Amino acid sequence: MSSAVEHRYGPYGGQYVPETLMPALAELEQAWVAARDDAGFREELEVLLRDFVGRPSPLYLAHRLSEVAGRRLYLKREDLNHTGAHKINNAIGQALLARRMGKRRIIAETGAGQHGVATATACALMDLECVVYMGVEDIRRQAPNVQRMNLLGATVSPVDAGARTLKEASSEAIRDWTTNVATTHYIIGSAVGPAPYPAIVRDLQRVIGDEARAQVLEREGRLPDRVIACVGGGSNAIGIFAPFVGDEGVELIGVEAGGEALEPGRHGAPLTVAGRPGVLHGSLSAVLQDEMGQILEAHSISAGLDYPGSGPEHAHLRDLGRARYLAVSDAEALETFRRVTRLEGIIPALETAHALHYALAPADSELDIVCCSGRGDKDLAEVLGQA
């Protein structure tokens, strides 16, 4: 039997939301605890992950990248999932949960559009109404994903506030949820937000790490020296990290958006710069903010990492010294995006390119797993525009 869902990770996490939402969070937590212990729910999710998403995703020994890196480098191929990223693991699970709770209307926020597409896909599959909040700037730079969401029958609701990116889209989704909480489930796309969301998203993304751990043991007869993943809010990272947290010899590395420079307003690396913790979108975690406590805009070339907050469990893993977080710049990610495409015939998402860049740098390691969190088709216009 399950214990209750954790609300805090060390000092981080919590439920900093308007009172209107508190009963809905309690209802969601109860529903999740019941669902994850229900064999019928688990079976339904497993079948969908296998036959609809295409799981398990391969663990691929990237020969040419390994040659460059001077060590065996495996890619956990979340880019091969249906809809092209890890986001579908969470979207399918939460859509099933919403249906179980009798909520027929789904809302989501999206940055790069991958979570929006995944949610729109799950809603099409389960015949649920779907509204996706997306910043106007992200609509511009991720146009193919907007077209996909429209085709899937979702309503993409443009958000024009602030920097018109993921932070504002998340705020609008929370406002919608506050207004329509009786009929609506909010599918948060990352391991952020008020409890129980960071735990639900981690539990649903943990399949990445469970598979990768079994696959590497089978192939190599040993655990990796390092597991590397990009971190925006941190859902692919927490999903692949989770089963390795207890393996002391495995180094866990989260790669954030270094943007143009590690200066206020020019990056998306709150865990790396390690300022004062703050509250954003319902939880206490590493957040980019000024001295007064106003949240700062992030910057990244990759819309999925362009976020001033981070998942609370990551902040805790960092403080414990169990995971390490660092930043890779826009220019480095772009260079690696092109390089990996030529070397392996895999076009990675710009988000993933951050993790790959760090993985290719010199290091004292013999065996690495990088979470190839998504594919880069969505980024072609942005990358070719930078040429």
Next chain:
Amino acid sequence: MTSGVEAIAAAFAGDGRRAALMPYMMGGFPDLDTSRRVAEAYADGGADLVELGVPFSDPLADGPVIHAAGTAALRAGATTHGVLAVGRALAERVPVVAMVYANLVMARGLERFADDLAAHGISGLIVPDLPLEESDAVRAACDGAGLALVPLVAPTTPDERMARIGASARGFVYAVSVAGTTGERAAPADAYRDIVTRAKAATGVPVALGFGIGTPEQARTAADAGADGVIVGTRLVRAVAEAQDAPAAVHELIAQFARALS
């Protein structure tokens, strides 16, 4: 010296109306100087207490009008300190309750923030994204400074939870009239009555109703539903945004609301 809690209690007891009139203003909007004059107009127009919003970059509980006003205030250079200075001048005339998002309170430090408010003569604090479960430390800091930490209850709050919130309340309970963010909207009168009745049954302090009250008729309906106080926000912030002479416009509006409650 009168504590904030006592000042709030006196304002509710002595309003001489069907319900106390508590207009909301966005501090520093459109700029600090105009905001000072708007505050004067609130007092002149007949406010019994004033709710003073401190602008925040990510106001989750606010609808588009107050969100835009907060963004504009920050762009015009408003700081927490500057807005509290507006509060200090206003507090010489009516009790002031600050509405501040949690991150601004935590960034300053809970005790220091509470001490700042008290030093500015402010009587209470509303933190719209600080539910009961997260509020112990802030309440302790407020209690230490003689400030009222005012909790919110919503139509979605079950009775058992409302009783726990009501027991924790200092000053008054802020009852939210509808599920949603701040903003003018029509609401059926029985919706007001339901939340007010449930909130009053759950607490020993006054209950003020807010969110969506934009006309004098709605204010009267809220008072008739049993609310001890009526909070009017977006309508007034919109007037500040739209009027040529913002202080004159809000003075007239507040006088209308005051008449509706007389």
